Amino acid sequence: MTTPVLEARDVTMRFGGLTAVRSVDFTVNSGEIVGLIGPNGAGKTTFFNCLTGLYVPTEGTVSYKGTVLPPKPHLVTQAGIARTFQNIRLFANMTVLENVLVGRHTRTKEGLWSALLRGPGFKKAERASEERAMELLQFIGLDHKRDHLARNLPYGEQRKLEIARALASEPGLLLLDEPTAGMNPQETRATEELVFAIRDKGVAVLLIEHDMRFVFNLCDRVAVLVQGEKLVEGTSEVVQADERVIAAYLGEPFEGDPGQAEAAEVEAAEAAAEAAADAPSTASSTKGEAK
Numbered sequence: 001m002t003t004p005v006l007e008a009r010d011v012t013m014r015f016g017g018l019t020a021v022r023s024v025d026f027t028v029n030s031g032e033i034v035g036l037i038g039p040n041g042a043g044k045t046t047f048f049n050c051l052t053g054l055y056v057p058t059e060g061t062v063s064y065k066g067t068v069l070p071p072k073p074h075l076v077t078q079a080g081i082a083r084t085f086q087n088i089r090l091f092a093n094m095t096v097l098e099n100v101l102v103g104r105h106t107r108t109k110e111g112l113w114s115a116l117l118r119g120p121g122f123k124k125a126e127r128a129s130e131e132r133a134m135e136l137l138q139f140i141g142l143d144h145k146r147d148h149l150a151r152n153l154p155y156g157e158q159r160k161l162e163i164a165r166a167l168a169s170e171p172g173l174l175l176l177d178e179p180t181a182g183m184n185p186q187e188t189r190a191t192e193e194l195v196f197a198i199r200d201k202g203v204a205v206l207l208i209e210h211d212m213r214f215v216f217n218l219c220d221r222v223a224v225l226v227q228g229e230k231l232v233e234g235t236s237e238v239v240q241a242d243e244r245v246i247a248a249y250l251g252e253p254f255e256g257d258p259g260q261a262e263a264a265e266v267e268a269a270e271a272a273a274e275a276a277a278d279a280p281s282t283a284s285s286t287k288g289e290a291k
């Protein structure tokens with residue numbers, strides 16, 4: 001029997017006359033990686049904001065491990081939900097390590113006075129925090145850059161650092177809003193492995209992503225949001241095959257896409273082989289054509 005980590009019931013978010021999220025029921029179970037997909041403006045980020053207390057939903061409730069969450073971001077983080085943002089939010093002028101340490105503040109008991117006086121309790125807590133932060137940096141592969149300023153990291157590493165900072169609050173559920181946006185294919189592959197590793201550490205993951213290959217490779221379950229409403233929910237296979245999803249979002253090209261890429265690769269390899277075979281006899285003419 002699986003336990004729900006997250007349970008959203010009948011969540012609606014209206015902005016004036018616009019209903020960005022409409023009566024969405026949503027569950028994430030422990031051990032799961034769940035995807036949330038849908039066209040631009042479908043309400044995915046708004047839904048995340050409702051889950052994390054950034055927005056107070058017009059209607060509905062959000063529960064974490066059976067307890068209804070108050071719609072306040074710091075209380076949601078404290079309860080055990082951490083997130084990253086669609087637009088990276090790091091402290092640009094802080095170091096990599098400092099950014100992760102900021103993420104730990106909800107988990108350290110030492111108060112303001114203790115920090116100001118820098119008593120033994122604070123120093124001990126600080127050491128433990130730093131150790132844990134370094135562990136997380138190692139886990140995401142950024143420990144060698146601990147003293148670099150966040151703003152000097154390449155884009156893909158900034159996204160990873162954001163994940164480390166979110167993990168620093170020791171969440172039971174991690175929400176990722178477009179974690180591979182702006183990444184190259186290698187970085188995307190590495191992020192895939194990272195998400196699996198996070199799940200294997202006992203953290204459930206809910207992610208928004210437009211890279212369908214990434215979503216369908218990773219997710220145990222995928223929900224499709226269209227115009228604020230949950231259109232379909234199911235395994236990757238079920239969602240990929242659903243006519244309504246294809247019509248509303250995926251479109252026909254997706255089905256042929258991996259095949260097309262393969263075909264292009266084969267074509268390129270054939271052309272290269274042909275060129276190599278022709279090379280001895282037509283070397284001079286080929287050179288001429290290349291100019």
Ligand SMILES: Nc1ncnc2c1ncn2[C@@H]1O[C@H](COP(=O)(O)OP(=O)(O)OP(=O)(O)O)[C@@H](O)[C@H]1O
Nearest residue numbers: 015018020038039040041042043044045046047086
């Ligand atoms: N604070 C706000 N005030 C008013 N309207 C908003 C606000 N936040 C979002 N919206 C509107 O709600 C709708 C859903 O936006 P949202 O950002 O949630 O979409 P999304 O699915 O995350 O899209 P994308 O894939 O482009 O990130 C949009 O029409 C957007 O303009």
Ligand SMILES: [Mg+2]
Nearest residue numbers: 044045046086
């Ligand atoms: Mg969004």
